[in-house]
Amino acid sequence: VTTVLKAERLVRVDVHSAEVPVLCLSCEARHKGVCGALSAGQLIELSKHTRRTTLHPNDVFAYEGEALERYANILMGVVKLTKMTRDGRQQIVGLQFAPDLLGRPLNPNTSTTIEAATEVKVCAFPRAIVDKMLASTPELEHRMFLQTAKELEEAHELMLALGRKTALERVASFIWYIGTHIDPEHVGQPVRYFALPLSRTEMADFLGLTLETVSRQITKLRKLEVIRVTNNRDIEVPDMAKLKAVCDTETR
Amino acid sequence: VTTVLKAERLVRVDVHSAEVPVLCLSCEARHKGVCGALSAGQLIELSKHTRRTTLHPNDVFAYEGEALERYANILMGVVKLTKMTRDGRQQIVGLQFAPDLLGRPLNPNTSTTIEAATEVKVCAFPRAIVDKMLASTPELEHRMFLQTAKELEEAHELMLALGRKTALERVASFIWYIGTHIDPEHVGQPVRYFALPLSRTEMADFLGLTLETVSRQITKLRKLEVIRVTNNRDIEVPDMAKLKAVCDTETR
DNA sequence: CGGCACGTTGAGCGGCGTCAATTTATGTGG
DNA sequence: CCACATAAATTGACGCCGCTCAACGTGCCG
Numbered sequence: 329v330t331t332v333l334k335a336e337r338l339v340r341v342d343v344h345s346a347e348v349p350v351l352c353l354s355c356e357a358r359h360k361g362v363c364g365a366l367s368a369g370q371l372i373e374l375s376k377h378t379r380r381t382t383l384h385p386n387d388v389f390a391y392e393g394e395a396l397e398r399y400a401n402i403l404m405g406v407v408k409l410t411k412m413t414r415d416g417r418q419q420i421v422g423l424q425f426a427p428d429l430l431g432r433p434l435n436p437n438t439s440t441t442i443e444a445a446t447e448v449k450v451c452a453f454p455r456a457i458v459d460k461m462l463a464s465t466p467e468l469e470h471r472m473f474l475q476t477a478k479e480l481e482e483a484h485e486l487m488l489a490l491g492r493k494t495a496l497e498r499v500a501s502f503i504w505y506i507g508t509h510i511d512p513e514h515v516g517q518p519v520r521y522f523a524l525p526l527s528r529t530e531m532a533d534f535l536g537l538t539l540e541t542v543s544r545q546i547t548k549l550r551k552l553e554v555i556r557v558t559n560n561r562d563i564e565v566p567d568m569a570k571l572k573a574v575c576d577t578e579t580r
Numbered sequence: 581v582t583t584v585l586k587a588e589r590l591v592r593v594d595v596h597s598a599e600v601p602v603l604c605l606s607c608e609a610r611h612k613g614v615c616g617a618l619s620a621g622q623l624i625e626l627s628k629h630t631r632r633t634t635l636h637p638n639d640v641f642a643y644e645g646e647a648l649e650r651y652a653n654i655l656m657g658v659v660k661l662t663k664m665t666r667d668g669r670q671q672i673v674g675l676q677f678a679p680d681l682l683g684r685p686l687n688p689n690t691s692t693t694i695e696a697a698t699e700v701k702v703c704a705f706p707r708a709i710v711d712k713m714l715a716s717t718p719e720l721e722h723r724m725f726l727q728t729a730k731e732l733e734e735a736h737e738l739m740l741a742l743g744r745k746t747a748l749e750r751v752a753s754f755i756w757y758i759g760t761h762i763d764p765e766h767v768g769q770p771v772r773y774f775a776l777p778l779s780r781t782e783m784a785d786f787l788g789l790t791l792e793t794v795s796r797q798i799t800k801l802r803k804l805e806v807i808r809v810t811n812n813r814d815i816e817v818p819d820m821a822k823l824k825a826v827c828d829t830e831t832r
Numbered sequence: 833c834g835g836c837a838c839g840t841t842g843a844g845c846g847g848c849g850t851c852a853a854t855t856t857a858t859g860t861g862g
Numbered sequence: 863c864c865a866c867a868t869a870a871a872t873t874g875a876c877g878c879c880g881c882t883c884a885a886c887g888t889g890c891c892g
Contacts, residue, residue, distance in 0.1 A: 411736060413828050418743040421736040434726055439733045466718060473725045474686055480728060481691045483735040484663060484673040490742035491788030492669040495848065528871060536743030538849055543872055560857070560871065576665050747880065780839060793880055800841055812839065812889090 349375040357401045357451065361427030362475075365467035374461070378453050383444035389430060392441045398452045399431040405448030406510075406525035409440040410533070420534040422479060422486075423525070425509050431455070433462055433472060446525045490536045493576075498535040499545040500574035503555060503563060507571075520565045527561075549574070582781050601627035609653045609703065614727075617719035626713070627725045631704050635696035641682060644693045651683040657700030657760075658777035661692040661734030662785070672786040674731060674738075675777070683715055685724060687784070698777045709793075740786045750787040751797040752826040755807065755815060759823075772817045779813075801826070 348358075348368050352375065357363045363371065383389065383405070390396055392411065402424055409422040421440055424430065436455060462468050479527055485505075489498050503524075510522050522532070528539040528546075535542065549555045554571050556564040565571050599620035600610075604627065609615045615623065635641065635657070642648055644663065659676040673692055676682065688707060689708055714720050725768050737757075741750050754774075763773050776783070780791040781799075787794065801807045806823050808816040 394584045409736070411740045413744060415828075415830050419743040421739045432729055434722065435729065440736060450673065463718075466715075466721070469718070469721060469725065472684065473721065473728065475685055476725065476728050476732060477687065480732045481736060483732060483739065484661070484692060487673045487735065487739055487742060488663045488665065488671045489669040490739060491785075492665060533743075539871080540850085540873085541848060544848090547872075576667075578667050790881060791839080792882085793843085796880090799840075 348372075350374065351378070351380070351451075352433050353453070357403065357405065357427035357429075359427075361401055362468060363401065363469045365465055365471050366461065370461055370465070374453055374457060376456055378451055380449065380451050383448040383450065385444055385446060386447075387442070387444045389442040389450075390438050392439065394438055395436040396431045396438055397436070397455050399429060399455060399458050400450040400452040402426045402428050402430065403449040403451055406445040407448055408443055408445045408526075408530065408534075410443065411440055418533045419536065420526075420530065422483060423509070423534075428475060429472065432476065433459060433469065442523075445530065486534075495535075495537055495541050496545045496548060497575055497577055498537065499531070499542055500549060500554065500571055501576075502531060502535055503565070504568075504571055504575050506564060507563075507568070520568065522563060524563055526563045590631070599624070603630070603632070603703075604626060607655065607703070609655065609679035609681075611679075613653055614720060614723045615653065617717055617723050618713065621719070622713055626705055626709060626756075629709055631705050633702050633704060635700040635702065637696055637698060639696045639700075641702075642690050643689065643692040646690055647688040648683045648690055649688070649707050651681060651707060651710050652702040652704040654678045654680050654682065655701040655703055658697040659700055660697045660778075660786075662695065662696055662791050663692055669816065670785045671788065672782065673776075674735060675761070675786075680727060681724065684728065685711060685721065697782065738786075747789055747793050748797045748800060749827055749829060750789065751783070751794055752801060752806065752823055753828075754783060754787055755817070756802075756820075756823055756827050759815075759817060759820070772820065774815060776813045776815055 342409075349371055350359050351362065352371050355361075355363065358371070364491065366374065380403075381400075389400065389407070403426055405426070407424040407428075407430065408420050409424065410418055410420050412418050423445070430450070431438070457529065458468075489501050493501065506524060507519055507522060510525065511519050528542050531537075532539045532542045546555075546557065550557055552574075553566070554574055556566065601623055604610050604615065604623050607613075607615065610623070611803040615626075618626065632655075633652075641652065654676055656678055659680075659682065661676065662670055662672050664670045668716065675697070682702070683690070701819050710720075741753050745753065758776060759771055759774060762777065764773050778786065780794050783789075784791045784794045789813070798807075799810065802809055804826075805818070806826055808818065
């Protein structure tokens, strides 16, 4: 229900400097995110209107149907995209990780509610400025397109799980998904020890289950020695192949 | 007023029609599809390598993981995008209608199997030619991006159905979806009489159900007088609002 | 007419949801 | 540091929605 809480002011940058803004220097989005498509000059122009913000779990960035007047680069943390039926049933339709960009060109209205799952740091800039750069920088649109295409593929994968997988397979698939996405430095290498970014309730909303069922499947995976659970959210995967096998069991 | 506009559009004469290839003249894709982004010269260039094809139900255009060496514009009919688990459980993750484009730039590999649901006519062109035009024609990429973004939104909608809706709601949602997409001339106006492009089995694969359950829900909708079924595939919707109400029942 | 594909209907069962109790983590003030 | 409160997660009992298996139309075509 709360919106953006804390806003940090950006460090001032010399307008006439051809250098990359200080804040951008160590920013991951400049390497793998959309900002990588921008020149030093564009980064400076953009940084004049940039505002970094921290969101706390369940802080809402934008509501379904709302017009986004700012794009936002995720610098840290996990963001969930949710939809709801009129009577309150909720579905998480996607997760976003650093350095994903929130907001799309050509249509400012978001079709999902965008909210923080974990603590999240974003770098936000006004729509108009980015849209102007889009016209002259094809590479920027390429990157946005690439992200959207990737989101669509992941949506398809989740749809297979929602429509055709058992509760156990869905939970295993989710753990696999997190393991292969949570580390921004992942080069396809899944990590074997990580913290789940979602609560049991949220996992249920992601997987089309109830929190009780999710909990039961987790204890089942624990007893099958596919995972170890240390502090509810902390997961260890001794053997990734074993986990992968459960995601798509031959003998259901 | 709408009918007048519609009629006007149908008889509209293209100023440069002399330069546009004959095949493109009456093609819907040139108006609302991606070809609308191309100049007469580009259309001529493209038409030299164009091949029109007819696909029959269940003909496969490309298999999951395969590299598409041709884009294809849907001129007529419905195409289904499917995914499968290793043990053969199938999920339809999306439907494509005229004038949608099959294939995406930047990544030739398709993540879903692409196959005809109904009889389908496509206009196919080699990847290389289109990709070259993409570099010099931003509008072309805009349109592709727009379609992908739309696909993503529809995927999200389906995910809500798969994860959180009852069997009855899913079937009603499907009928609503078809009613608002089957007519290429739809300007948001849902039609009340149409043929379902999918068999019961395919509807089940789309909705994460079994064919028996789909069948039962259809008879239930019939008894509730939400729909009329004439020849199994032919549906009449007396009151669209009534159908919409079932899609998202308050009292589940 | 018979064969076949497709759809409908029925009977019974099981996986997951519902409701509720208990345990475990997290935080707060004395 | 320990009671205490609150939220989050686990576990159990039971019921229902949708799956499974099977029989039975129905329409189409040779």
